[in-house]
Amino acid sequence: MNVDFSFTTPFYVFFCFVGFLFSGESFAVEVKDIRIAQQEGETRLVFELDKSTDHRLFSLSNPDRVVLDISGSTFPASSQEALKSLPSGVLKKVRFAQRDNGTRFVLDLSKAVKSKSSTLSASGKFGPRILVELEYGPTKKAPPVVSKSLSSLAAIKRDVVIVIDAGHGGKDPGAIGKYKVREKDIVLSIAKELTKNLSALEGFKPVLTRSSDVYLPLRDRSQVARNANADLLISIHADAFTKSSARGASVWALSLSGKTSEMGRWLAEQEQSSELVGGISLDDKDQLLAEVLLDMSMNSTIQFSLNIGSSVLGEMGRVAKLHKSTVQQAGFVVLKSPDIPSILIETGFVSNATEAKNLGSYAYRKKLASAIAKGVKASFMKNPPEGTLLAWKQNQTRSTIYTVTKGDTLSEIAKKNSVSLSRLRGVNSLKNDVIWIGQKLRIPSS
Ligand SMILES: [Zn+2]
Structure with missing residues (x-):
C-alpha cells in the first residue's frame, strides 16, 4: 500500500486500511489508464475511467503539488509500477493512495503551476475522462513533445x-x-x-x-x-x-x-x-x-x-x-x-x-x-518485483490452483507457499487483500 506522506497521520493509515478491507468490493469505478502529453509551458494528464464519477482538484505548496481525488475509484495493481516512468515536464512524480472513498493521486511538481481540471464524457473509443492541465509558462498550440500512457509503459518489462x-x-x-x-x-x-x-x-x-x-x-x-x-x-x-x-x-x-x-x-x-x-x-x-x-x-x-x-x-x-x-x-x-x-x-x-x-x-x-x-x-x-521481466517470465510458467477455505488470509497463503504478497496479488490481479471462501487463486511455483 502506498501511503501519502503529506496527508496522513499514523492513525489514519490504520483506519484507512481497515476501511479499505471492508469496502474494497463496493468500488465501482476503475482508473483504467493515465495518459500524459507535454507541450511548451504545459503538462496535461488524462485519467481514463470506465464510468463517470466526481472528482476534486486542489494545489498545495512547499513543496509544490497538485492533488486529485477521484471518488469511489480504484487503481489496478497492474498499472502501479508504470507510474514511475510517467513523469514529464513540470511533473516530477506521481503518487497514489487508496482511500476508503476512492483514490488520491498526488502530482509532485518542480515548480508552482496554474492547475485546472475538467470532465470529458465518453466518446468514440474513449470512456469518461478527467483532464488535468498544469500550466507553467507561455503555451503554444503545437503537437505534444512527449506523449505516453500507463498502458504503453506497463507493456515494457523492466530490468x-x-x-x-x-x-x-x-x-x-x-x-x-x-x-x-x-x-x-x-x-x-x-x-x-x-x-x-x-x-x-x-x-x-x-x-x-x-x-x-x-x-x-x-x-x-x-x-x-x-x-x-x-x-x-x-x-x-x-x-x-x-x-x-x-x-x-x-x-x-x-x-x-x-x-x-x-x-x-x-x-x-x-x-x-x-x-x-x-x-x-x-x-x-x-x-x-x-x-x-x-x-x-x-x-x-x-x-x-x-x-x-x-x-x-x-x-x-x-x-x-x-x-x-x-x-x-x-x-x-x-x-x-x-x-x-x-x-x-x-x-x-x-x-x-x-x-x-x-x-x-x-x-x-x-x-x-x-x-x-x-x-x-x-x-x-x-521474489521478482512487479513489472519486471523476471516477474513476467515467472507468471508465464506453470502455477497451481488453491481454493480458499475458512480462516485463510492472503498473507498466510503467500507465506505458506513462499511467494511474496505483492506477487500473489499480481498473478491473481487482486486490487486488495479481500478473499472469499471457495475463491480459486493461482499460486506461482517458486
Ligand atoms: Zn569501508
Whole structure:
C-alpha cells in the first residue's frame, strides 16, 4: 500500500486500511489508464475511467503539488509500477493512495503551476475522462513533445536494477591493511566484477555509484540509487580492526531499534567517519510524524534487505570464511534509504594477514563477486518485483490452483507457499487483500 506522506497521520493509515478491507468490493469505478502529453509551458494528464464519477482538484505548496481525488475509484495493481516512468515536464512524480472513498493521486511538481481540471464524457473509443492541465509558462498550440500512457509503459518489462556501491574512494582510502592493501581499491575491483556478473544475466541491470578512484559523499551514493529506481543497493567494504586476529566476511542490513552488537557499532562508526549526514530527506515539517512513517516504510524495506542478505551470505559462505552466519544489523548511514532495500557487505578484514592476502588476489575477488551475484540472482528469482521481466517470465510458467477455505488470509497463503504478497496479488490481479471462501487463486511455483 502506498501511503501519502503529506496527508496522513499514523492513525489514519490504520483506519484507512481497515476501511479499505471492508469496502474494497463496493468500488465501482476503475482508473483504467493515465495518459500524459507535454507541450511548451504545459503538462496535461488524462485519467481514463470506465464510468463517470466526481472528482476534486486542489494545489498545495512547499513543496509544490497538485492533488486529485477521484471518488469511489480504484487503481489496478497492474498499472502501479508504470507510474514511475510517467513523469514529464513540470511533473516530477506521481503518487497514489487508496482511500476508503476512492483514490488520491498526488502530482509532485518542480515548480508552482496554474492547475485546472475538467470532465470529458465518453466518446468514440474513449470512456469518461478527467483532464488535468498544469500550466507553467507561455503555451503554444503545437503537437505534444512527449506523449505516453500507463498502458504503453506497463507493456515494457523492466530490468531489476542493482546499484553497486564501492565504498570510499579518492581522498578517502578506507581501511589500510597488511601488505598496504587499500580498501578503496579492492572494493572497486569487486564492484566491477559484480557488475560484469550481473550484466551477463537476463533481466538484471547493474549500476555503479563510482567506476574510478573518486570520492563520493554518502548522500550522493543513495541519490544514485534513487535516480536509477534501484531495486537493491549493495555497498561493498573491507575493513580493518584493532585486533589482527579478527576475520571473516559479513553482510549487514539497517537496524532501527538501535540494538546492535559492539562490532556493528564500531563498523558503522568507521564507515560514517568521513561524513555524518545521511541520505534521508523528508519534506514533512512534522518531525515526529515523519519519523513514524519512515519507520513504517523502513520496516518492510529492512525485511526485504534481510532476505536478500541471507541469500548473498549463503553463497559467500562457499568462498569466504564468515564472521557471522546470519545477516547482522547496525545503523549504517549508507543503508538509510526508506524506500530502497540495501545491504552492506564487509568482504573481510584487511587487518588480518590471510584475508589481506586473499582480498589482494584478483582470482579471489572474482570468486567472491560471482558468489554475491549468485545470491542476488537467487533472491530476485524467488521474489521478482512487479513489472519486471523476471516477474513476467515467472507468471508465464506453470502455477497451481488453491481454493480458499475458512480462516485463510492472503498473507498466510503467500507465506505458506513462499511467494511474496505483492506477487500473489499480481498473478491473481487482486486490487486488495479481500478473499472469499471457495475463491480459486493461482499460486506461482517458486
Ligand atoms: Zn569501508
